[in-house]
Amino acid sequence: MLRHKDHFHGSDLEKIEELYKIPKEKILSFSGNVNPLGMPKSVLEYAKAHLDCLSAYPDREYKDLKRAIAAYADCPEDFILTGSGSSELITHFMSKAAPKRALIIGPTYSEYERAVIINKGTVKYFPLREEEGFSLNTEALIEKLESEPSLLVLCNPNNPTGTNVSTEELRRILNVCMEHGVFLLIDETYIEFAEDPGRISAVPLTQEYENLAVLRGTSKFFALPGLRLGYMITQNRELYEKFHSTETPWTVNSLAAALGPVMFRDRDYIEKTRALIHQERERLYSVFKESRRFSPIRPTANFMMLKVLDPELNSGLLFEKCIREAMMIRDLKNFPFLSDRFIRLCFLMPEQNDRLLSLLLN
Numbered sequence: 001m002l003r004h005k006d007h008f009h010g011s012d013l014e015k016i017e018e019l020y021k022i023p024k025e026k027i028l029s030f031s032g033n034v035n036p037l038g039m040p041k042s043v044l045e046y047a048k049a050h051l052d053c054l055s056a057y058p059d060r061e062y063k064d065l066k067r068a069i070a071a072y073a074d075c076p077e078d079f080i081l082t083g084s085g086s087s088e089l090i091t092h093f094m095s096k097a098a099p100k101r102a103l104i105i106g107p108t109y110s111e112y113e114r115a116v117i118i119n120k121g122t123v124k125y126f127p128l129r130e131e132e133g134f135s136l137n138t139e140a141l142i143e144k145l146e147s148e149p150s151l152l153v154l155c156n157p158n159n160p161t162g163t164n165v166s167t168e169e170l171r172r173i174l175n176v177c178m179e180h181g182v183f184l185l186i187d188e189t190y191i192e193f194a195e196d197p198g199r200i201s202a203v204p205l206t207q208e209y210e211n212l213a214v215l216r217g218t219s220k221f222f223a224l225p226g227l228r229l230g231y232m233i234t235q236n237r238e239l240y241e242k243f244h245s246t247e248t249p250w251t252v253n254s255l256a257a258a259l260g261p262v263m264f265r266d267r268d269y270i271e272k273t274r275a276l277i278h279q280e281r282e283r284l285y286s287v288f289k290e291s292r293r294f295s296p297i298r299p300t301a302n303f304m305m306l307k308v309l310d311p312e313l314n315s316g317l318l319f320e321k322c323i324r325e326a327m328m329i330r331d332l333k334n335f336p337f338l339s340d341r342f343i344r345l346c347f348l349m350p351e352q353n354d355r356l357l358s359l360l361l362n
């Protein structure tokens, strides 16, 4: 028997359907962090016309796909590894790197910790502090790196805080990591939503640093979580070869391999998304900033973390209030360093955001 166990993953719509008896198609997910425009039309049309590609195996080396990723992300083709979503790449990376001691900057996405533990490593968190606006204190982190973890994990922009780290700060961190033999894994799943991805991306640094891998996906920005397409960028030949030689063949299916180049070329969709998210991010941030019930953490991706100020409310009560109106927000109670004072919501279409605003603020 399902109960509201105080948190649901952003994609747990089936559980919600069962527990609250709301058909999942009726639920507005402010929790999934997926682009509200839906998949690009170009992708839908191409998919319809090329479904028959499923009757052939994909190219085992994914040459066309890697060429398209290289052009899109601006990096050499032979730095790219592909996988069935960034989740598969996280799992596979941890099984190959098998870090004995990982330092994870948190609160953050929970899969990094899970994958380290599965591979018998230990995890420590380096906290993003509320009193520092949840932004990274690079000096304090650099001191911690002297204890020489084998792996440092950073999500940029970070889920759920929505804060980010600049490329220049990352360079400082990487230099210290080099000195201490620490490998840095950066998850850039949300980077295309940021105001200026070029100011915060670590992809250019992959050309300079061997102790770095950058992860990206297509589930969120291109609204294709069911397609399962992700990629990793690294110059590190040892990791690359180890990874590549132990991959399950064909984990990216023929359709995903064919659609990658189509979505990466769709400049119109990319620009539309960036304009919509920019507009809603600024608008919702200002509205919440004015409210006495919530304090928003300055968002830099397509979602925002809110501190609940009203003592009569907490994250569980707010989740319940919203889900009864078929709107699903993220209760952040179970994240390290957070509590029942924090929730997260992603930006959907303006009228949908208005519905949520009026419920949360009244």
Ligand SMILES: Cc1ncc(COP(=O)(O)O)c(C=O)c1O
Pocket: 010, 084, 085, 086, 087, 088, 109, 155, 159, 187, 189, 216, 217, 218, 219, 225, 229, 230
């Ligand atoms: C930070 C982060 N990385 C990775 C993922 C997994 O994405 P994918 O669908 O590419 O496996 C998520 C999903 O919520 C996420 O928030």
